[in-house]
Amino acid sequence: MSVENAPVVDVDEAAIPVEKKMYYRFESNDKKEFRVSELAIQQSETLNRLVEAMGYTSEDVENKPAIAIENIDGKTLKLVFQWCEHHKGEAIPVDDGSVPKIVEIPEFDAKLMDIDNGLLFKLIWAADYLNIVQLLNVSCKKVANMAQGKTPAQLRRVYLLPSDEEDEAAKRAAQEAQDPRAREVEEEFEERKRQGGNSFF
Amino acid sequence: MPDLVMRKILEDCDFCTVLVVRKVCRALRDFIDNSFINSSLKRVHIDISIQSIILKVTFSNGGKKYKFKRIQYQHKYEDDCKMEISMNDGSGRTSKEILFENTSFVQLFCDDLERILRANDSIFENISVNFRGGPRKVFKVVVKEECSKIYGIFEKVFCLKNRRKTIRVIEYDYTETMTKVMEAMERSLMYRKLKVASFHMYPVPRDIQFMNIVNNIDATCLKKLEVNGLQDVILKNGVHLGTEIIEERIKWENMKFFCLWPFITSIPVQKLAHIPIVKIKYETISAEDILYLKEVVINSPATYRFTIGSKTKIDVNFLIKVLGPLSKQFYVGPFIWCFEIPGTRKIKVITCNQTSNWLVFTIEPRYKYRSYVVY
Structure with a gap:
């Protein structure tokens, strides 16, 4: 039987079970709320374990209060979640202990980290705290690149360090x-x- | 910033940047000195001569590519030090010169070496130290004053001469230079052991103490240790090495090549018999050591070569008593004993060189020595 002659069967789309995407709600220490997809959360080992342990259903996510992240402010958390959403579903790199590490900073990450030093250090701190391996890799690489070819005096100015x-x-x-x-x-x-x-x- | 993050940032920096970061402030200096940072630094070569010291450091550039930096610390007119730096980062070679007024080139080098060794925790592929100069009593060195480029042009036009002076460097000064370098290496190893796969020093003058460095090499990493002394000086005076720490504490499980020559040591042969290539010297060689090595050869790997030297003259009659009749005595040359290894195509050969006072235990292919075997 040819393809043209095959019987047409109407499919009731509503009958197909569509997996609903779950968005968790997080709150920064300055009370700013963020909605982050389940897939994006997987980039952070700390948050992933936390939501797994909580075992929230989609109703719980909407009805219960947002999960508070006490140590990170809204500005930093916004950058973190932007990064997680952009890289959701990507494999988490494993440290093989090799030196020098070959870390390439993608264009999106470079733009995201085009911020003042204070915020960049907060972002690194947050990446370490939330255990986001790849964000920590690229942000550390960015700081290392900033130090390249500078004199001690220039470094003191850049990182605001005392002599x-x-x-x-x-x-x-x-x-x-x-x-x-x-x-x-x-x-x-x-x-x-x-x-x-x-x-x- | 958490320690782990600091470490990560520093490991992302190239090694020269780490050394610059170290100069920024006390906190960073303490962090770098006291934490374990893996770097891309792979090889260090030091070349010590009377007038200058050359430091060549090689970095891994990811994969099999290497880039290197060569720094020459030179003694200049009026006790200045000229530093010539040349680099090859794979894309091309660049060089620059810096003049340090009233600075000892030895001190400048020692400071740099100490920083390099202290700041690194990864395993070096190779560290080699080459002592140039030989056993002379007095060296004459001509040092030239650095002049401006304009002066340099006029020098050619009007045949002007650069200011030069000849300084006399006595053996003591040269020994002091070498001692300072050794002390800088020792200081850098005060906090952690040196992780190196291959360590090489040659030709080590008589008064140079290097055992503290050898004792502080991480024994699990070390695969090749080669320290060659100045043959003539040492043979005359018979320099004994204090090897008590090696005898008591150090276990070289991964060692493939061991040479402490021609210093006189007391490391038991049993401690070294598992190493495929050994060259070592003792005050005298005992019958027990000879018989032990003769037995060990059978179970050893194919490339086995154990050279054992003696300060006192080796008596062939004594060896005949221990090993049995000679297999071969060449008209001019060594005495040979050959023993067949049952079930193999190999023959163990013991060679005695009476003029140089050493015995060599080796395994050779059967076809080369078959006719010499005593059944």
């Missing part, structure tokens, strides 16, 4: 603030030095 001298001065200041007697002794020593004495005693 050894500034670090020591800050430590001394903190110590002095704690112990006023130490400051008095220091001042007395400086005074004696100005007067020409070589030794404190």
Whole structure:
């Protein structure tokens, strides 16, 4: 029998069971709510385990309060979930311990991480906290690329880090603030030095 | 930032960037020095001479590709140090020069070496140290003052001479340089063992203490250890190595090549018999050691070569008493004992070189020595 002559059977589409996509609701520490697909959540080992342990049905997801993520703010969480939605269904890489690691930053990720340093570090911290392996890989690579070819002074400016001298001065200041007697002794020593004495005693 | 993340970022950086990051602040320096960071650094070659030290570091570039950096630390006029850096990153070679005023080239090198060894926790494929200079008493070195490019042009036009001076480097100064390098290596190993597959030093002068470095190499990684001394100096004075730590604690399970020559040691042959290629020297060779090695050869891999030297002269009559009658004595050359290994096509051969005072235990193909076998 040819294909043209095959009997046509009407299919009732409503009768086919369609698996409904489940969207979980999460809340950041500044009370911003996000709806994230089940597939996207699989990118985060921490969140995946959490929702599995909770065993929510689609009704629970709608009726119960949003799952609170206390340590991450809304701005960072938005980036995290944007990344998870874009990469949903992708395999999670396994660390084989090889060095140097070959990590390529896709265009979407590069655009997503085109943010100020403060937010980028928050994003890395969140990726580590939520255990999103590939996001952590690309974000760490981004920071490593930022350091490439820079001098120590430039790195201090980029990462807002103190130099050894500034670090020591800050430590001394903190110590002095704690112990006023130490400051008095220091001042007395400086005074004696100005007067020409070589030794404190 | 959590430690794991910091580690991940640093492992994504190339090794030179890690060294730059280390200079940023105390916290980063402490983190890099005290944590275990795998790097792409694979080989380190050090070439020490009277006037300069060359450091060549090779990095893995992913896959089988390698890129290298060669840094030459040179003594210059008025105690300055010139650093010549050349790099090949696979796409081409670049080079630059930096002059450090009133800086010792040895100190600058030692600081860099210490940083490199301390900041790395991955397994090096190879580390080699080459001592140049030989057993001379005084070296004359001509050092040239660095001049500007304009001066350099006029030098050619008007035949002007660059300022030069000849400095005399006595043996003590050169020994001190080498000692400083060894101390820098030792300091870098204070916190962790050196993970290296192949470690090579040659020709090691008499006064150089290297056993602390050998003792601090991770024994599980080490496959090849080769330390060759200056033959003439050592033969005259018979330098004994303190190998107590090796004898008591170190187990080389993966070692394939072992050579401590011609230093005199007391490492028991039993400890080394499992290694396919060995070259070692003792004060005297005992009959027990000879018989033990003769038996070990039968069960050893095909490429077996155990060379055992003696400070005292080897008596052939003593060997005949221990091993039985000679299989072959060449008109000029070594004495040979051959023993058939039953059920194989191999023959174990013991060669005695009386002029050099060593015995070699090897396995050879049957066809080469068949006629010598004593049945």
